[in-house]
Amino acid sequence: MEHAIAVQELTKRYGDVTAVDHISFEVKEGEIFGFLGPNGAGKTTTIRILTGLIKPDGGKAFVAGYDILKNPIEAKQHTGVVPEVSNAYVDLTAWENLALTGKLYGMPSQKIRENATNLLKEFGLYEVKDKLVRTFSKGMKQRLLLCMALINDPEVLFLDEPTSGLDVESTRLLREKITQYNKDGKTIFLSTHNMEEANQLCHRIAIINHGQIAAIDTPESLRAQAMELQYIEVAFDKIVNIQEFSKSPSIIKAVPAGNKVRIYTADPPTVIEFLVEYAKKNSLRIISLNTMMPSLEDVFLKLIRRKEVIIQ
Amino acid sequence: MSILTEQFKRSLAIAEKNIKIYYLKGPVIIFGLIFPLFLALAYTIGRNISLKEFLPGLIGMTTFFTATAVGPSIVPWETRSKTLEKLLCCPILIWTVIFGDMLSSFIFGLIISVIPLTLTLFLGIQPINFAMLFLGLIIANLCFSALSVLLSAYPPTDIPATSLMLSSLVKFPLVFISGVFIPVEQLPPWGIVISSISPLTYFTDMVRQLFLKRGFYPLALDFLALIAFTAAFAFSAIKLHEKTLTKRLS
Numbered sequence: 001m002e003h004a005i006a007v008q009e010l011t012k013r014y015g016d017v018t019a020v021d022h023i024s025f026e027v028k029e030g031e032i033f034g035f036l037g038p039n040g041a042g043k044t045t046t047i048r049i050l051t052g053l054i055k056p057d058g059g060k061a062f063v064a065g066y067d068i069l070k071n072p073i074e075a076k077q078h079t080g081v082v083p084e085v086s087n088a089y090v091d092l093t094a095w096e097n098l099a100l101t102g103k104l105y106g107m108p109s110q111k112i113r114e115n116a117t118n119l120l121k122e123f124g125l126y127e128v129k130d131k132l133v134r135t136f137s138k139g140m141k142q143r144l145l146l147c148m149a150l151i152n153d154p155e156v157l158f159l160d161e162p163t164s165g166l167d168v169e170s171t172r173l174l175r176e177k178i179t180q181y182n183k184d185g186k187t188i189f190l191s192t193h194n195m196e197e198a199n200q201l202c203h204r205i206a207i208i209n210h211g212q213i214a215a216i217d218t219p220e221s222l223r224a225q226a227m228e229l230q231y232i233e234v235a236f237d238k239i240v241n242i243q244e245f246s247k248s249p250s251i252i253k254a255v256p257a258g259n260k261v262r263i264y265t266a267d268p269p270t271v272i273e274f275l276v277e278y279a280k281k282n283s284l285r286i287i288s289l290n291t292m293m294p295s296l297e298d299v300f301l302k303l304i305r306r307k308e309v310i311i312q
Numbered sequence: 313m314s315i316l317t318e319q320f321k322r323s324l325a326i327a328e329k330n331i332k333i334y335y336l337k338g339p340v341i342i343f344g345l346i347f348p349l350f351l352a353l354a355y356t357i358g359r360n361i362s363l364k365e366f367l368p369g370l371i372g373m374t375t376f377f378t379a380t381a382v383g384p385s386i387v388p389w390e391t392r393s394k395t396l397e398k399l400l401c402c403p404i405l406i407w408t409v410i411f412g413d414m415l416s417s418f419i420f421g422l423i424i425s426v427i428p429l430t431l432t433l434f435l436g437i438q439p440i441n442f443a444m445l446f447l448g449l450i451i452a453n454l455c456f457s458a459l460s461v462l463l464s465a466y467p468p469t470d471i472p473a474t475s476l477m478l479s480s481l482v483k484f485p486l487v488f489i490s491g492v493f494i495p496v497e498q499l500p501p502w503g504i505v506i507s508s509i510s511p512l513t514y515f516t517d518m519v520r521q522l523f524l525k526r527g528f529y530p531l532a533l534d535f536l537a538l539i540a541f542t543a544a545f546a547f548s549a550i551k552l553h554e555k556t557l558t559k560r561l562s
Contacts, residue, residue, distance in 0.1 A: 051401050054558050073315070076403035083401060085561075087394040091333045103325035104402035106318055148398070 003062070004029045004156050004187035005050065010059035012045050012211075019045040021211035022059065027189060027204075032182050034202035035191040036300060042211040043191045044084055047160050050189070051081045064155050077105065080149030084160035084191070088144050090134035094125050097133060097144060098151055105152040112151070119147040123177070139170030146174065150181070157181065160191045175201060195296040205296075207303050214303040222299045228252060228266045229294035229302060234275055235260040237285040248274045260288070319408045326404075326412025327419070334382055334389065335420060339476050344381025344420060348374045352428075355493070364437050367428075367523055369492040371449075372516035374428050376487065379421025379453045383460025384472075384479040386413045387553070391470035391560040406557065407550045410461055414546065417457035425449060439522040444531075448522070451538045452515040458545035459511065465552035468559040491516045496528040504528075511541035 005027035012020040020042045027033040037043045048054045050061055052072040061068045064078035088097045095116060102112030120126040123143040133141060142162065149157060159178070163171040178201055182188050192198050198205050199219045206216040215222060242261055245254040250270040254263045265271045268291045279286050294302075334340055352370055359366065390396040399409065429449065439445045463479040487493075489503070490512035496504060507513045518534035521527035527534070 048558075048561070053397065053400055053561065073403045073405070076401065079401075081398070081401035083397040085394050086398040088398070089329065089333060089395055090393065092329070096329075096332070100325055100329050101402065104322050104399075104404055106322065106403070145398070 002029065003027060004031070004064060005033070005189060006060075006062040007046075007050070008060045010046065010049060010056050010061055012042075012049060012054065012056045018211050020049070020056070023208070023211070023213050024059075025206055025213060025216055027187060029187055030182070030185055031203045032178065032188045032190060032201050034198040034205035035189065035208065036193075036195070036198055036205055037208035038304060041208045043208060044160060045211075046208070047083075047158055047189070047191055051079065051083075051158055052076050077152070078154055079156045079158060080152060080154035081158045082142075082145045082149045082160060082162050084164075086145060088133045088141055088148060091132065093130050093132055094120065094136075094144050094147075095129040097148060101148045102151050107152060115151050115153065116147075119150055123147050123173070139166050142166055142170060142174065146177065154186065156187045156189065158189045158191075161193065162190070163192070163194065163197060195300060199296045207300055209304050215299075219296055223294050223296065226294045226299045226302050228264065229298045230266070230268065231262050231264045231292050232268055232271055232275070233257060233260045233262050233288070233290045233292060235287040235289075236279065237287055240282070240284065244278070250274065319405055320411070322402075322404050323408050323412040323415060326399075326409060327415035330382065330386055330413060330416035331419065334386055334416065337385065337389075339385055339472060340381050340420075343476060343480070344378045344424065348377035348424075351377070363432075363435065364523060367432055367437065368516050368520035371425065371428055371432075371519050372490065372512055373487060373492050375421060375425040375449065375452050375515065376456055376483070376490075376512050378424035379417060379456035380460035380463070380479065380483055381417070382420045383413060383417035383457055384464040384475045386416070386461075387464045387557075387560070388469050388472045388475045391468075392472065396557070397561050400557065400561075406554050410546070410550050410553055413461045413464075414454070414457045414549075417460050418453050421453040421457060422450065425453065437523065440525060441522060445519065445522045448515065448518045448535065448538070451535065451542065452511075452518075455511050455515075455538050455542040455545065458542050458549060462545045462549040462552065465549055465556055468556040470560065486510045486512055489513070491520075491528070495520060497526075511538060511545075514538050514541075 003026040008024050009022045010020055011018065011022050023046065035043050035046065049056050050063055050068060052068050052075060055069065063075040066075035068075045092100065098116040099112055102116065120129050123146065125140060125143060125147065133144065136144065146162065163174050166174070175197065178188055190202060202219060204216060204218055205222060207214040215225065240261065242254045242256060245251050245263060248271060250265050250267040252264040252266065254261055263271055272289065275286065275289070351373060355370065355373070356366060390399065460479065463482060464475050469475055489507045490510040491507055492512065496507050496513060496517060499507060514529065514534040514537040517527045517529050518531060521531050
């Protein structure tokens with residue numbers, strides 16, 4: 001099996017609204033694949049199709065080598081899921097929640113006991129395993145949900161906004177565990193709003209908007225697609241007239257940013273030379289000068305806006 | 313192991329979960345225990361008839377209310393507590409969930425409905441065939457459990473009280489047209505026709521025959537009707553939940 005997930009022309013409509021519009025992509029085995037998009041872009045619908053919760057109106061999807069439409073049970077048997085809006089059973093203990101999930105995956109009792117013990121210890125929940133989940137904090141509940149998703153030792157893990165609304169400690173722990181489980185060979189499909197999280201964790205990222213894939217690439221390559229969004233932040237010892245910067249053809253735009261000037265350019269070396277010359281000519285001292293690469297967020301916004309302009 | 317056996321085992325896990333979570337929920341206690349108890353008291357106190365005479369109605373009513381107490385609230389509750397999506401992500405089929413819900417409703421109904429039956433035996437009132445009565449009790453509990461899970465399918469609400477209220481709207485009229493208070497043979501012709509559409513009619517008729525040796529329908533027909541209603545309710549519940557379960561996720 002080369003691809004852990006393969007999606008071909010997947011489409012889902014709700015009445016007149018096309019939530020997912022003929023999307024195609026592949027997730028390689030052992031990859032952390034980020035799925036980014038604004039609210040209502042089609043992220044959760046895509047995950048729900050891939051996890052067998054809803055049926056698409058068109059297209060195909062294969063998970064762990066199984067057609068999710070034709071063999072949903074086999075496909076689900078090899079996956080673990082932390083849905084976006086979900087909860088463990090608060091009237092059951094952490095142990096009972098894990099045991100239930102294990103039974104629903106058809107695992108033998110001995111294996112459930114073994115995996116549950118290891119996971120609860122690993123996620124720092126073993127001491128509270130016999131307490132009702134209603135007494136848990138949000139971070140503890142989210143850790144338990146991840147334990148439940150891992151109880152069957154899945155090949156593919158679907159995580160829909162796993163760190164949303166969590167405290168710093170729980171977020172860090174979950175990110176560490178995602179990286180660790182990926183190193184252990186699991187393929188991870190991560191839907192997130194958090195650009196930094198996607199940048200840190202993902203090998204490749206798909207950006208979805210209005211139900212269509214706007215881009216799929218590595219975080220670095222995505223940033224390279226928006227080189228015109230890189231900028232130089234420069235601070236002089238005196239106030240300068242930024243209108244004068246328009247004289248340089250390499251400068252796309254110059255805007256004030258506090259006591260600094262932010263200069264957008266596709267050619268930072270030429271602009272730095274221009275700034276040094278400008279400072280000499282006007283008897284100015286450069287106090288600070290930083291070259292900033294476009295963030296993933298810049299790329300994301302650029303792609304989303306481009307799509308919106310096309311739609312308009 | 314066949315997929316059927318494997319899914320059945322997973323239904324048992326769902327039933328076990330339901331027993332732990334829902335049996336002690338307030339609405340289940342009210343609709344499944346307190347309500348039938350007070351209805352039974354209202355039905356019996358001050359009536360100048362023998363225990364044996366009102367026993368079929370009493371057992372019918374108790375079984376009906378208890379077996380339909382758990383089912384209507386499970387899916388709305390799971391929707392509300394946001395556990396439904398996680399459950400459906402597991403490698404289980406819709407019927408596995410429905411059967412698990414039916415099973416937990418059935419066990420609750422069976423345990424509670426055995427109480428008046430035991431009390432009856434303790435008081436020395438013997439049915440003509442105890443094994444047949446117990447078999448009938450099992451089929452009736454299955455039938456009413458399937459009905460209760462069907463009643464939770466529509467509307468796809470996440471408010472358990474709404475589901476319980478709507479199921480009560482179906483349950484109460486059924487009690488009045490099913491020969492619980494007035495035996496079917498004493499109903500007017502139009503009443504007999506209406507009562508024939510209620511599964512409870514066949515159960516009370518069966519119990520009446522097994523205790524009083526008189527009934528309106530042949531005993532075999534009572535059994536067959538209950539089995540047919542069970543199959544129809546279970547099939548409809550699966551089909552309707554298949555359509556509405558995903559609507560609950562948004």
